[in-house]
Amino acid sequence: MSTEPFPDIPPLYWSDALATGDARMDETHEEFVTQLAALRALPRHPPPANPRHHARGGRA
Incomplete structure (x- = not known):
């Protein structure tokens, strides 16, 4: 499994x-971008x- 970090994403x-x-729609999209x-x-x-342990909330 790779442990490389995610690349930086430019600000939105x-x-x-x-x-x-x-x-x-524009109001909804603007709110989504803000969130x-x-x-x-x-x-x-x-x-x-x-x-897998974390996502399932228990043992894998």
């Missing part, structure tokens, strides 16, 4: 280039030693 910002022209930015701002933690 809402802009007019992302707008669709549908006000409701993604907040999640990405959280500290990164190393993955668990046994991902």
Whole structure:
């Protein structure tokens, strides 16, 4: 199994280039971009030693 770190992902910002022209959809997309930015701002933690154990909430 590879343990290479994920590459850096450039920041995502809402802009007019992302707008669709549908006000409701654009509002939803802008909120989604804002939420993604907040999640990405959280500290990164190393993955668990046994991902299967962690994902299943018990023994693998």
